Amino acid sequence: MGIKKTPKSLLFIGGDTRQIRAANRIAECGNRVYIFGFNMTDSEKFSEGIGRLENLEEIDGFDAVVLPLPYTTDGENINTAEGCEKIEISEIFRKLPKPLVVLAGKCDRKIAKEAEKSGIQLVDYLEREDLQLLNAIPTAEGAIQIAMQETKHTIHSSKCLIVGNGRIGKILARMLAGIGAEVTIAARKNRDHVHAFANGFKSTSICGLYEKIGEFDIIFNTVPSLILDSDLLIKTRRNALVIDLASKPGGVDFESARKLGIKVIWALSLPGKVAPDTAGDIIGKTILTILDELEVK
Amino acid sequence: MGIKKTPKSLLFIGGDTRQIRAANRIAECGNRVYIFGFNMTDSEKFSEGIGRLENLEEIDGFDAVVLPLPYTTDGENINTAEGCEKIEISEIFRKLPKPLVVLAGKCDRKIAKEAEKSGIQLVDYLEREDLQLLNAIPTAEGAIQIAMQETKHTIHSSKCLIVGNGRIGKILARMLAGIGAEVTIAARKNRDHVHAFANGFKSTSICGLYEKIGEFDIIFNTVPSLILDSDLLIKTRRNALVIDLASKPGGVDFESARKLGIKVIWALSLPGKVAPDTAGDIIGKTILTILDELEVK
Amino acid sequence: MGIKKTPKSLLFIGGDTRQIRAANRIAECGNRVYIFGFNMTDSEKFSEGIGRLENLEEIDGFDAVVLPLPYTTDGENINTAEGCEKIEISEIFRKLPKPLVVLAGKCDRKIAKEAEKSGIQLVDYLEREDLQLLNAIPTAEGAIQIAMQETKHTIHSSKCLIVGNGRIGKILARMLAGIGAEVTIAARKNRDHVHAFANGFKSTSICGLYEKIGEFDIIFNTVPSLILDSDLLIKTRRNALVIDLASKPGGVDFESARKLGIKVIWALSLPGKVAPDTAGDIIGKTILTILDELEVK
Amino acid sequence: MGIKKTPKSLLFIGGDTRQIRAANRIAECGNRVYIFGFNMTDSEKFSEGIGRLENLEEIDGFDAVVLPLPYTTDGENINTAEGCEKIEISEIFRKLPKPLVVLAGKCDRKIAKEAEKSGIQLVDYLEREDLQLLNAIPTAEGAIQIAMQETKHTIHSSKCLIVGNGRIGKILARMLAGIGAEVTIAARKNRDHVHAFANGFKSTSICGLYEKIGEFDIIFNTVPSLILDSDLLIKTRRNALVIDLASKPGGVDFESARKLGIKVIWALSLPGKVAPDTAGDIIGKTILTILDELEVK
Numbered sequence A, B, C, D: 001m002g003i004k005k006t007p008k009s010l011l012f013i014g015g016d017t018r019q020i021r022a023a024n025r026i027a028e029c030g031n032r033v034y035i036f037g038f039n040m041t042d043s044e045k046f047s048e049g050i051g052r053l054e055n056l057e058e059i060d061g062f063d064a065v066v067l068p069l070p071y072t073t074d075g076e077n078i079n080t081a082e083g084c085e086k087i088e089i090s091e092i093f094r095k096l097p098k099p100l101v102v103l104a105g106k107c108d109r110k111i112a113k114e115a116e117k118s119g120i121q122l123v124d125y126l127e128r129e130d131l132q133l134l135n136a137i138p139t140a141e142g143a144i145q146i147a148m149q150e151t152k153h154t155i156h157s158s159k160c161l162i163v164g165n166g167r168i169g170k171i172l173a174r175m176l177a178g179i180g181a182e183v184t185i186a187a188r189k190n191r192d193h194v195h196a197f198a199n200g201f202k203s204t205s206i207c208g209l210y211e212k213i214g215e216f217d218i219i220f221n222t223v224p225s226l227i228l229d230s231d232l233l234i235k236t237r238r239n240a241l242v243i244d245l246a247s248k249p250g251g252v253d254f255e256s257a258r259k260l261g262i263k264v265i266w267a268l269s270l271p272g273k274v275a276p277d278t279a280g281d282i283i284g285k286t287i288l289t290i291l292d293e294l295e296v297k
Helices: A017-028 A089-095 A109-118 A129-150 A167-179 A190-198 A209-215 A230-234 A254-260 A270-274 A276-296 B017-028 B089-095 B109-118 B129-150 B167-179 B190-198 B209-215 B230-234 B254-260 B270-274 B276-296 C017-028 C089-095 C109-118 C129-150 C167-179 C190-198 C209-215 C230-234 C254-260 C270-274 C276-296 D017-028 D089-095 D109-118 D129-150 D167-179 D190-198 D209-215 D230-234 D254-260 D270-274 D276-296
Strands: A009-013 A032-036 A064-066 A100-104 A120-124 A159-163 A182-186 A202-204 A218-221 A241-244 A263-266 B009-013 B032-036 B064-066 B100-104 B120-124 B159-163 B182-186 B202-204 B218-221 B241-244 B263-266 C009-013 C032-036 C064-066 C100-104 C120-124 C159-163 C182-186 C202-204 C218-221 C241-244 C263-266 D009-013 D032-036 D064-066 D100-104 D120-124 D159-163 D182-186 D202-204 D218-221 D241-244 D263-266
Touching: A009 A017, A017 A032, A017 A064, A017 A276, A064 A276, A089 A109, A100 A109, A100 A276, A109 A120, A129 A167, A129 A218, A129 A241, A129 A263, A129 A270, A129 A276, A129 B129, A129 C190, A159 A167, A159 A209, A167 A182, A167 B167, A190 A202, A190 C129, A209 A230, A230 A254, A254 A263, A270 A276, B009 B017, B017 B032, B017 B064, B017 B276, B064 B276, B089 B109, B100 B109, B100 B276, B109 B120, B129 B167, B129 B218, B129 B241, B129 B263, B129 B270, B129 B276, B129 D190, B159 B167, B159 B209, B167 B182, B182 B190, B190 B202, B190 D129, B209 B230, B230 B254, B254 B263, B270 B276, C009 C017, C017 C032, C017 C064, C017 C276, C064 C276, C089 C109, C100 C109, C100 C276, C109 C120, C129 C167, C129 C218, C129 C241, C129 C263, C129 C270, C129 C276, C129 D129, C159 C167, C159 C209, C167 C182, C167 D167, C182 C190, C190 C202, C209 C230, C230 C254, C254 C263, C270 C276, D009 D017, D017 D032, D017 D064, D017 D276, D064 D276, D089 D109, D100 D109, D100 D276, D109 D120, D129 D167, D129 D218, D129 D241, D129 D263, D129 D270, D129 D276, D159 D167, D159 D209, D167 D182, D182 D190, D190 D202, D209 D230, D230 D254, D254 D263, D270 D276
Parallel strands: A009 A032, A009 A064, A064 A100, A100 A120, A159 A182, A159 A218, A182 A202, A218 A241, A241 A263, B009 B032, B009 B064, B064 B100, B100 B120, B159 B182, B159 B218, B182 B202, B218 B241, B241 B263, C009 C032, C009 C064, C064 C100, C100 C120, C159 C182, C159 C218, C182 C202, C218 C241, C241 C263, D009 D032, D009 D064, D064 D100, D100 D120, D159 D182, D159 D218, D182 D202, D218 D241, D241 D263
Antiparallel strands: none
16 A cells, blocks of 8 residues: 655545545645535544635645545535535635646536536546445445344354355455355356355356255345346245345345345445444545556656 | 254243244254243244143153253242243242253352252253353354444454453454454463464463553453453553453453543343344254263263 | 256367366266377276267267367477377368367467368367466465475465465465465555455565565565566575466576575476366366357357 | 573584574574584584584583484484484483483483483473474474375365364364365364364264265374274275374274275374474474473472
């Protein structure tokens, strides 16, 4: 996790405890950090050397401005803590001196257009492979924590199915096995079966699930498309626990599960929920890497 | 986990969900099981083949009577669910036909004397090495669950100290490492240091802790004597989490920790709390093993 | 490792013990298998149901012809066992009825041209991702075997460096850690450092090696370009063992190492050498997968 | 592995490369070390600060004299390298000034009597629990090295049986699983089955072996009594590999195995053979611990 030596100057606008942690980490590495758009309570959690801006014009320029994850919830204003004045995205883009690099989480078309219009270089740090890889760690742990809380048996020696062998599936498999679970991976591609075999996990094709799904105590889905449909759920144990880690549409037919009496937990955005400090560290690390890469270019 | 074939007849008197699970498991293995001293709600959770006694004289004799864990809380009556009539221990010992084997959890002098007086063979299944070894699994998992719930960072890559290298310490070390923690074991005996070395864990003497304790994010104590005293706690990080798994007096100076602002969680009887089904399975297995051993003699 | 049900007919021409094993496995799965170009001793090792051809015209057609790995050593003839008549590649391509699928290992331009000219579909099974992933297992084990044979200390608690985090590097890291080694991975890409971190390994950049290489007892190279040059070797312990697993030019300045008195072992084609049965099984599995895929199309 | 600070003075008489290594390690820790009874070639391998005695009377006294492992092979003379004059044990005991502590490997009645007669405190370091625990590491690795060398398949995904769940069995199980083998432990005691279960290994009773032994590719015996008798060997795969790690009578009916064509390797004293440096380090560490303990008393 090499961190280069040229000190940068950054402005954090808005966000929750993760941004505080990220800002502190970045400051610890010898960079100048300023904040704007945090309430009193949050402000106190920033390290001493960090500067608190009263207004956005106060300082000449920054190597980058960091917006929260997600950068907005209403599509207009930056996601700030309660008790802060609203800050419109367009306002920031207008006021801050150019050229400007803006690092934001979960960028959509709107902010992309605004950035283009204002000649701002926009980077979505949520899209970064390193952040996603690192986030797989707290996501997998969070999934295990939920499994521990929601079952009356141990993870040790329970039969766990992981649907999908991507970033999260791989780490989750290793951690579950590390606690003593029997892990089976369901995946489509031959290479995933070989990967499972090499790492000592059982594997099954998605088709094969129709015969095997009844064996499992805990089922983790990581694939964002409807795999656990009513046909599969009917064959699932009624007392199994299903944890869906897939974003957007999810991978479980929640309605069928409800009717069958199978408990499903749709667990989204786990890093921020179960390990906000780690999630903040990850954002901090990723931002430093992005800045290093921008500099090299 | 070999289970022999001669069917036994057992009577379960009182207890919580663990006894229900144990009884069901023992019945599944082909034994005749009867229950007494459960309320309506609990009664329904027993498997179909299990007989519900109305009064204790109803049946001639049993291979064994199983009392709960702990067998009593008030020292007079058996630990039964709410809504049940009280059942005095002395009454049971009087009424049930002899010779009789009674399996009970957490036996004290009182029950031991009563048993001797009545010519009853009393076995404390909580004292069994196999039960204690098996219970170390849900205990370790429960400790990890608490650590996950009470910290804002991941277990992965956190620095964990385990004080003591007994049954629980050993399994906890393996599970923590399985999730990606950096594990250090603090122990007195040379053989524990060698064991740690062989298994890839760092280790330190108890004396050595004075210099090292400040490094750790999470500290698990498994030793039932005051090791984490005020001298050590002063050197502990204020934001560290201490989880005390040691029974009776515990191993932490709770008052000093409170003053220093270090969070300590004293986690007792974890198997029944975090994994009652597994805890019940373990009681069931242990009872079957005890019965096999009694038969062999 | 799903194997489909339509029986195939295959002809194995030439090869060593791996092809015998592959042929036997494929026959066991219910396919018709014929052989040609094996000597008497080898012929006896094939399973009973396998047909021995006297001449290539004997049978009408095959779903596929399987050539050895590598298919040739002299560029003209197929790689057959001692005591067999030479079989020219061009002759086979001429004689066998078309359309024909030929599966061969380590194809070069020559065979590719010949195949194109003759209207033969040529598949190089050595190029298959699944074969390469599976071969990483015996390669990693072979590297460990060599390390065990060539050192006077245990792998356990020795400091191992793996240069490269590809297929072989990843499995090797896991196996070495599984025996108790301290593993560090040297890699260029940020994603490899994150992968190492997630999996509990230390990592270093290639540049960082200049400072750290002196720490290691055993150094495994998996990258096929000159990384362990004289500058790095000078900083390497004289009593370190270097195992180069990289093909073609290798990744070590062998001459410098020799002068410095550092032992280097260039270990190529390990699967066939240390685990020919497993290597044969892998070829067998891969061929079955290729046939399934061809059928589906 | 704490090493205390009071420097000791030790005399090493005779031995192989392990004693050289042990002496060097002990010298490195700040102790004064002298040698006697090594030939020219070996003498050069000792560190610079180590003193070479010409005759035993040369120096006044030592905290301890260290004899080799085993201390003798002929029962009369100390086990010295070729080219050294013979040194009778009785002579040493006579000549060296008392009080004297002698640390020797594999003590028998003879040396014990001699020691008692001469008022010498004799300690057999081979009997030490810490040495035996530590030696289990190179023993397990050596067993794996042999398995790798003697089979044509990988350890990964092979079915391995370990008879016995003692020091060696436990470490061997963990290492084999670490490479990807499927491990089953055969043991008598219930606690061993529970230990296996807790650590994620399958287990079987010794009786159960009659049904299961035919499944295994590699069988490791660690129990020094005849368990793998002709009845069990008849049910073993003819192409299985049996590695017997048990001392003295061994645990395999070698004659039956020979007749059945099952390959058995009786692998004794592995640490000194496969990892002499590690074996020497272990002797060195153990001697330091013994000296510390003697001092404390």
